[in-house]
Amino acid sequence: MAFVERRIAVVGTGYVGLVTGAVLAKVGHRVTCVDNDPAKVRILEAVKLPIYEPGLEALVEDVRTTGRLAFSGEIAPVVGAAEVVFICVGTPPLPSGKADLSYIEQVARDIARSLGTHYTVVVEKSTVPVHTGMRVKRTIERHAPAGARFDVASNPEFLAEGTAVRDALAPNRIVVGVDSERARVVMEGLYAPFACPLIVTGIESAEIIKHASNSFLALKISYINAVARICELAGADVVQVARGMGLDERIGPHFLRAGIGYGGSCFPKDVDAFGEIASELGYEFTLIREAQRINAEQRTRFIRKIEDALWVVKDKRVALWGLSFKPDTDDLREAPAMDIARWLLDHGAVVRAHDPVAMDKARVLLPKVDYGADPYAVCEGADALVLVTEWKTYIEADLGRVRAAMRHPILLDGRNVFDPAHVVALGFEYHGVGRGAVAGHDGVVRGPGRGR
Ligand code: UGA
Numbered sequence: 001m002a003f004v005e006r007r008i009a010v011v012g013t014g015y016v017g018l019v020t021g022a023v024l025a026k027v028g029h030r031v032t033c034v035d036n037d038p039a040k041v042r043i044l045e046a047v048k049l050p051i052y053e054p055g056l057e058a059l060v061e062d063v064r065t066t067g068r069l070a071f072s073g074e075i076a077p078v079v080g081a082a083e084v085v086f087i088c089v090g091t092p093p094l095p096s097g098k099a100d101l102s103y104i105e106q107v108a109r110d111i112a113r114s115l116g117t118h119y120t121v122v123v124e125k126s127t128v129p130v131h132t133g134m135r136v137k138r139t140i141e142r143h144a145p146a147g148a149r150f151d152v153a154s155n156p157e158f159l160a161e162g163t164a165v166r167d168a169l170a171p172n173r174i175v176v177g178v179d180s181e182r183a184r185v186v187m188e189g190l191y192a193p194f195a196c197p198l199i200v201t202g203i204e205s206a207e208i209i210k211h212a213s214n215s216f217l218a219l220k221i222s223y224i225n226a227v228a229r230i231c232e233l234a235g236a237d238v239v240q241v242a243r244g245m246g247l248d249e250r251i252g253p254h255f256l257r258a259g260i261g262y263g264g265s266c267f268p269k270d271v272d273a274f275g276e277i278a279s280e281l282g283y284e285f286t287l288i289r290e291a292q293r294i295n296a297e298q299r300t301r302f303i304r305k306i307e308d309a310l311w312v313v314k315d316k317r318v319a320l321w322g323l324s325f326k327p328d329t330d331d332l333r334e335a336p337a338m339d340i341a342r343w344l345l346d347h348g349a350v351v352r353a354h355d356p357v358a359m360d361k362a363r364v365l366l367p368k369v370d371y372g373a374d375p376y377a378v379c380e381g382a383d384a385l386v387l388v389t390e391w392k393t394y395i396e397a398d399l400g401r402v403r404a405a406m407r408h409p410i411l412l413d414g415r416n417v418f419d420p421a422h423v424v425a426l427g428f429e430y431h432g433v434g435r436g437a438v439a440g441h442d443g444v445v446r447g448p449g450r451g452r
Helices: 015-026 038-045 056-065 075-081 102-114 132-143 164-169 181-190 203-234 238-246 267-281 286-310 336-346 359-365 399-405 420-425
Strands: 007-011 030-034 069-072 084-087 120-124 150-154 174-177 198-201 317-321 350-354 384-387 410-413 429-431
Touching (some): 007 015, 007 075, 007 102, 015 030, 015 056, 015 164, 030 075, 038 069, 056 069, 056 164, 069 075, 084 181, 102 132, 132 203, 150 181, 150 203, 174 181, 174 203, 181 198, 198 203, 203 238, 286 384, 286 410, 286 429, 317 336, 336 359, 350 359, 420 429
Parallel strands (some): 007 030, 007 084, 084 120, 174 198, 317 384, 410 429
């Protein structure tokens, strides 16, 4: 299919909207990103991004100078002129676990009222439950002027935070769900510059691909975390076990890192939502409910490990390395570090934390934490160091220097990034996840650290 340059409207300038808009502009389309928050639009126009995402600012600046990307606070003229409209607004979780679709409905109404006289494809890009496309279509039909010509398509986004630009510029696959030949042709032309496979499905299948993919990845993480429990009980090392499993190409090495469990704005929300959708449709998806349970337990078990290592928590000085839910992002949503810091503060510990980019956001949420200028400063006089997020700077840190700065060299490695034998040789008492505790003060390397 040959490339066809399109006028595109992207409604919503969160992670997905911003990256989608910038990438589609980069490959040659004319894109306007719309947001109903005027302050946000002003910030974006000044090419200051409200989020930290490697490569995104440079990409936005690049496509802004070519004139292919614009921002606007007014939906009507932008949608009216567009041939393709992407819905990229949030679908936050409700207390029930279901996704809150009120923003989607509102935007569908706004789009309906703004449609031009030409044919338009309205694309749901936000992660939504199956059948949302059908409901978006009905909503637009109800509110659009008579004779409006449009189709609805589903085009789920698979980018991960921290690698969003790379994921969106070079995705593994593009999924397009359509119910008309005309929409299929538009979507194929739109994505012609991308080299990866483009899969065309029905709208419901595309919607399910997104939830089923995220839930499967979450399941994989919970599986290895459950195996980690067995490793602890058996005196094995889950890092070695995962390596041995992952070399089987049917299993694959990805998403087999045991640790404190998954966080972020996607997996916890999407797994809940998928469970709820299944239940509403009449199927109890207990398998993914169990994945959520294991994940929650992983976090509380790690906190118990910290408590066990410290014994009395009150007045102990604890250093935290990493606050964001994963490296290369400043996103604190469902970040394990937030729970750990809160628990420590509630139990009277003195918490000193460092994160390469998330400290400004964390200060607002946890003002009682003492934030340090660098990873070493927070370890001065510490009774324990807890690695929560596996930023490269921590993996490559000078642990000898850390050891010398600490009052008691207890290292709790929530992501299994350190080699137990190495850190024990440096004089640390080491606790990983699924690798047993390795004591250091008596110089004896016990459990799975032996013989590495
Ligand atoms: C995830 C998916 O990976 C994307 O494909 C998807 O588009 C996105 O959700 C979304 O729905 O918008 P994201 O949440 O940004 O992306 O980050 P991931 O890299 O998937 O990590 C999620 C969580 O799993 C993190 O807390 C990470 O620490 C944890 N994780 C990941 C593990 O605990 N172990 C692993 O082996 C891998």
